[in-house]
Amino acid sequence: MRALFVVLxxxxxxxxxxxxxxATIRPKEGWQVYSSAQxxxxxxxxxVVAPEQNLCSRDAKSRQLRQLLEKIQNMSQSIEVLNLRTxxxxxxxxxxxxxxxxxxxxxxxxxxxxxxxLTKNFQELKGKMNELQPLIPVLEQYKTDATLISQFKEEIxxxxxxxxxxxxxxxxxxxxxxxxxxLGLEGRLRNCMNKLTxxxxxxxxGPITVKTSGTRFGAWMTDPQASPKNxxxxxxxxxxxxxxxxxxxxxxxxxxxxxxxxxxxxxxxxGTNHVVYNGSLYYNKYQSNxxxxxxxESGRVMTQRAxxxxxxxxxxxxxxxxxxxxxxxxxxxxxxxxxxxxxNAGNIVISQLDxxxxxxxxxxxxxxxxxxxxxxxxxxxxxYITNSHLTGAKVYYSYSTKTSxxxxxxxxxxxxYFHMSMLDYNARDRALYGWNxxxxxxxxxxxxxxxxxxxxx
Numbered sequence: 001m002r003a004l005f006v007v008l009x010x011x012x013x014x015x016x017x018x019x020x021x022x023a024t025i026r027p028k029e030g031w032q033v034y035s036s037a038q039x040x041x042x043x044x045x046x047x048v049v050a051p052e053q054n055l056c057s058r059d060a061k062s063r064q065l066r067q068l069l070e071k072i073q074n075m076s077q078s079i080e081v082l083n084l085r086t087x088x089x090x091x092x093x094x095x096x097x098x099x100x101x102x103x104x105x106x107x108x109x110x111x112x113x114x115x116x117x118l119t120k121n122f123q124e125l126k127g128k129m130n131e132l133q134p135l136i137p138v139l140e141q142y143k144t145d146a147t148l149i150s151q152f153k154e155e156i157x158x159x160x161x162x163x164x165x166x167x168x169x170x171x172x173x174x175x176x177x178x179x180x181x182x183l184g185l186e187g188r189l190r191n192c193m194n195k196l197t198x199x200x201x202x203x204x205x206g207p208i209t210v211k212t213s214g215t216r217f218g219a220w221m222t223d224p225q226a227s228p229k230n231x232x233x234x235x236x237x238x239x240x241x242x243x244x245x246x247x248x249x250x251x252x253x254x255x256x257x258x259x260x261x262x263x264x265x266x267x268x269x270x271g272t273n274h275v276v277y278n279g280s281l282y283y284n285k286y287q288s289n290x291x292x293x294x295x296x297e298s299g300r301v302m303t304q305r306a307x308x309x310x311x312x313x314x315x316x317x318x319x320x321x322x323x324x325x326x327x328x329x330x331x332x333x334x335x336x337x338x339x340x341x342x343x344n345a346g347n348i349v350i351s352q353l354d355x356x357x358x359x360x361x362x363x364x365x366x367x368x369x370x371x372x373x374x375x376x377x378x379x380x381x382x383x384y385i386t387n388s389h390l391t392g393a394k395v396y397y398s399y400s401t402k403t404s405x406x407x408x409x410x411x412x413x414x415x416x417y418f419h420m421s422m423l424d425y426n427a428r429d430r431a432l433y434g435w436n437x438x439x440x441x442x443x444x445x446x447x448x449x450x451x452x453x454x455x456x457x
Contacts, residue, residue, distance in 0.1 A: 065163070068159060068162065068163050071159065072159055072163070198332055198333075198379075198380035198381070198447075199379075199380060199447030199448050200380075200382070200447060200448045201379055201382075201384055201395065201398070201409075201411060201445060201446075201447060201448075202411070202446045202447060202448045203411065203445070203446035204395070204411055204412070204413045204414075204432065204443050204444070204445055204446075205443065205444045205445075205446070206414065206432075206441065206442060206443040206444050207414060207416055207434060207436065207441035207442060207443050208441060208442045208443075208444075209416070209439050209440075209441050210251065210254070210255060210440045210441060210442055211254065211255050211439070211440045212438060212439050212440070213235075213237075213257075213438065213440065214235075214237040214238070214435075214438055215237055215238050215438060216419060216421065216437050216438050217238055217239045217272055217320075217322055217421040217422075217435065218235070218236055218237040218238055218239070218272055218421070218422065218435045218438075219235075219236045219272040219273070219274050219422045219424075219435055220233060220234065220235045220236070220254075220422075220433060220435065220440045221233070221234055221274070221275060221276050221424065221426070221433055222234070222276065222426060222428070222429065222433075223276045223277065223278065223279065223428075224277065224330055224426050224427045224428040224429070225277055225278040225279070225330075225428075226279075226428070228428075231249065231250040231251060232247060232248065232249060232250070232260075233247070233248040233250070233251055233253075233254040234246070234247055234248075234276055234281070235247075235248070235254065236269065236272070236274060236283075239269075239270070239271050239272050239322040239323055239324070239421070240268060240269070240270055240271075240286060240322075240323055241268060242268065242269065243264055243265040243266075243267070243268050243269070244262055244263070244264060244265075245262065245263040245265060245281065246259050246261075246262050247259065247260050247261040247262065247263065247296070248260055254440075263281075263294075263296065263299065265281075265283075265292075265294060266294075266300075266301055267285045267286060267292060268285075268286035269283045269284060269285070269286060270283075270284045270285065270286045270287065270288075270312065270313070270323040270325070270326070271284055271317075271322055271323045271324040271325065271326065271327070272322060272324065272421050272422040272435060273324055273326065273327035273328055273329070273338075273422065273424070274328060275328045275329050275330050275335070275424065276296075277330045277335055277355060278355060279295065279296055279297055280293050280294060280295050280296065280302065280355070281293070281294045281296065282294075282328045282335065282358075283328065284312070284323075284325070284326040284328065285304065286323070287312070287313050288306070288312060288313075289306050289307045289308075289310040289311070289312040289325075289326065289339075290304050290305065290306050290307070291304065291305055291306075291307055291326070291328065291337065291353075291358050292304045293355075293356075293358055302356075303356065303357060303358050304358070305357070305358040305359065307326060307337055307339060307351070307360070308360075309341040309342065309343055310325065310326055310337075310339040310340070310341060310349075311325050311339065311340050311341060311342070311346070311370075312325045312326060313325065315340075316339065316340035316341075316346055316370040316371060317370070317371065318370070318371075318373055318374060318375060318376075318389060319371065319372065319373065319374050319388060319389050319390075320374070320389040320419065320420075320421055322421060324421075325339060325340070325370075326338070326339045327339065327375075327376060329376075329377060329378050329424050329425065330378070330427065331378040331379055331380060331381065331425055331427050332379075332380050332381075332427045333352070333378075333380065333381045334352055334353070334355065335352070335353045335354075335355045336350065336351065336352055336353065336378050336383075337350075337351045337353055337360075338350060338351075338376055338378075338383065339351075339370070340369075340370035340371075344365045344366075346369055346370055346371060347365065347366055347367055347368055347369055347370065348366045348368050348369075348370050348373065348376070348383070348385070348399075349363055349364070349365055349366070350363065350364045350366065350383050350399065350401060351363045351364075352401070362401075364399065364401050364404060366383070366399045366406060367406065368385055368397050368399070368406075372387070373385045373386065373387070374386040374387055374388040374389040374390070374393050374420065375389060375420055375422070375423035376423075377423055377424055377425040377432060378425060379425050379427075379445070379447070380447075381400065381401045381402050382398050382399065382400045382401065382402075383398060383399045383401070384397075384398045384409075384411075385397040385398070385399075386413060386420075386423070389415075389419060389420045389421065390415065390418060390419065390420075391415045391418050392415070393413050393415050393420065394409075394410060394411055394412045394413060395409050395410075395411040395413060396408065396409060396410070397409065413443065415436065416436060416439075416441070417436040417437035417438070417439045417441075418436075418437055419436065419437040420434060420435070420436050420437075421435050421436075421437075422434060422435035423435075425445070429442075430444075430445060430447075431443060431444055431445065432444075432445060
């Protein structure tokens with residue numbers, strides 16, 4: 001396999017935006033950032049940005065067309081009201097017309113026989129005139145309504161011309177074809193991103209404080225194997241003497257404190273280094289080296305197995321203690337356990353686990369003391385270890401399970417609240433989840449990506 005560094009070009013509806021690491025990417029509404037990359041010297045390479053699937057349905061022309069249609073509909077309703085009113089007035093005018101004809105004949109009778117004009121005739125004539133008096137404002141209103149109707153008709157005629165022009169312009173594009181092109185390009189982008197999934201850690205930025213809650217020690221997490229629509233958050237306060245797991249439907253519910261469900265585990269946990277993976281919680285059973293797999297769906301323990309030779313109950317914890325001997329984590333390649341054994345002189349052992357049976361699939365012995373590690377996390381099969389849980393911590397050491405080699409590093413991590421008791425990587429979010437002295441925080445990671453082609457060297 002030949003490794004090639006990525007050089008990607010802009011595509012229709014998809015874009016790769018060059019940026020500097022210090023810059024903040026703010027894609028336009030309806031677009032989202034898929035990934036970013038730097039080279040080994042920290043120089044920016046690219047940020048992958050793509051639109052949401054329904055972006056085409058929200059363009060300016062469609063909005064304008066919709067607004068015009070709504071306006072025409074409103075005007076049509078107004079014309080209908082005016083039409084009903086003028087029809088009513090027209091009926092009234094027809095009634096008055098017959099009375100006017102009768103008045104005309106009465107005047108002729110008076111004209112032909114002036115001498116026989118009596119007071120009775122005057123009174124009758126006066127009554128007829130009073131009956132016709134309301135006709136005057138009705139006729140005036142009728143004229144006004146007729147003018148309004150004429151104005152409305154003219155405006156609708158103008159709008160119709162604009163609408164027709166827009167329809168002709170939109171009709172020049174086959175939106176179904178464009179939508180299929182968008183879907184195809186998004187598929188190609190995701191295939192590209194699948195190749196970009198793994199990379200070497202180059203930088204950690206943040207943190208973003210999501211919430212402040214609980215004690216100094218705890219864990220919070222999402223499921224990296226869940227579907228994009230599944231945003232559930234799980235929350236486990238303290239490092240021992242607790243069996244309650246709180247579930248939230250989303251990060252916003254988590255921030256608001258709106259629980260959707262609680263789980264009462266059959267055993268207390270030890271430490272804060274739990275992980276949710278493919279719908280199950282994996283944790284270290286208190287006062288043992290037993291790993292428990294608990295299914296949220298069934299609400300019961302599916303598997304439990306001892307991690308052979310692993311130290312427990314503060315024999316080989318991280319620098320902060322807290323029964324953090326066994327650290328369970330997940331990355332792009334699967335489920336892992338980080339611990340130490342007497343056989344490896346208290347140095348860290350990396351074991352990949354079968355998610356169903358919790359059996360050890362493979363193990364690697366490192367030369368880094370577990371007691372000297374602040375926290376650790378896996379990305380793409382490489383273990384990254386911080387040198388402290390306090391202020392000034394940095395990623396100091398990494399071990400690649402692919403090459404069975406280690407490397408000393410110097411990647412700062414901002415310990416904003418001075419005491420880190422949990423730090424785990426989530427491959428779906430490409431972020432580090434942290435519990436920092438009672439604050440639930442997120443760190444962004446920058447990876448150096450390499451794409452491998454299918455060509456053989």
